[in-house]
Amino acid sequence: MQKINFHDVIDSIKDPWEPIDIAFVSDAALRVAMIHGAYDWHIHRLEDELFFVLKGKIYIDTEQGTIELNELEGFLVKKGIRHRSRSDAPAWVLLFEPKETKTKGD
Amino acid sequence: MQKINFHDVIDSIKDPWEPIDIAFVSDAALRVAMIHGAYDWHIHRLEDELFFVLKGKIYIDTEQGTIELNELEGFLVKKGIRHRSRSDAPAWVLLFEPKETKTKGD
Numbered sequence: 001m002q003k004i005n006f007h008d009v010i011d012s013i014k015d016p017w018e019p020i021d022i023a024f025v026s027d028a029a030l031r032v033a034m035i036h037g038a039y040d041w042h043i044h045r046l047e048d049e050l051f052f053v054l055k056g057k058i059y060i061d062t063e064q065g066t067i068e069l070n071e072l073e074g075f076l077v078k079k080g081i082r083h084r085s086r087s088d089a090p091a092w093v094l095l096f097e098p099k100e101t102k103t104k105g106d
Numbered sequence: 107m108q109k110i111n112f113h114d115v116i117d118s119i120k121d122p123w124e125p126i127d128i129a130f131v132s133d134a135a136l137r138v139a140m141i142h143g144a145y146d147w148h149i150h151r152l153e154d155e156l157f158f159v160l161k162g163k164i165y166i167d168t169e170q171g172t173i174e175l176n177e178l179e180g181f182l183v184k185k186g187i188r189h190r191s192r193s194d195a196p197a198w199v200l201l202f203e204p205k206e207t208k209t210k211g212d
Contacts, residue, residue, distance in 0.1 A: 003173050004180040023156050023182050026204040028134030050129050067109050074110040076129050098132040
């Protein structure tokens with residue numbers, strides 16, 4: 001009977017690119033991560049990955065262009081799409097992805 | 107390259123208890139639903155279901171008690187737990203659940 005307070009989750013995350021598992025449902029995971037600076041370009045060959053901004057603003061760079069995401073905005077990176085996330089200031093996102101997805105890509 | 111604007115999704119939902127599919131990842135679905143009034147008590151025998159409040163305030167009633175959820179708060183209803191959602195005013199939630207989850211339970 002424990003509720004999940006995402007304000008607390010956000011406050012608890014001190015380092016970027018280190019997702020925290022919130023819940024698993026079926027074969028999927030809901031995670032929260034801090035984004036700050038620019039991550040390495042990578043590909044998930046088999047997994048779609050959805051980014052949803054909880055706090056702040058991020059960019060998703062792909063080879064087709066850049067998506068700017070503000071709070072309450074999301075973007076689904078389809079499997080096989082080379083991408084990276086980045087932000088100028090610390091930002092926090094929900095990640096919705098298959099459990100086995102590796103943060104750094106394949 | 108279409109971003110998902112949850113403000114627009116929220117604005118588009120006129121009726122409670124009619125979830126909209128946002129994305130599927132693996133065997134799980136991310137959905138948005140409006141909650142207003144009290145839903146019927148029900149059980150998902152095989153599926154966990156996570157509620158996450160995007161806008162407003164909701165209550166999850168279970169036989170173990172009631173959880174109040176405000177914005178940026180979530181709660182995982184484990185499979186087999188009899189529950190209902192309710193709210194005094196329209197509220198919008200993200201639902202994270204197996205694709206095959208039936209809104210009304212089994």
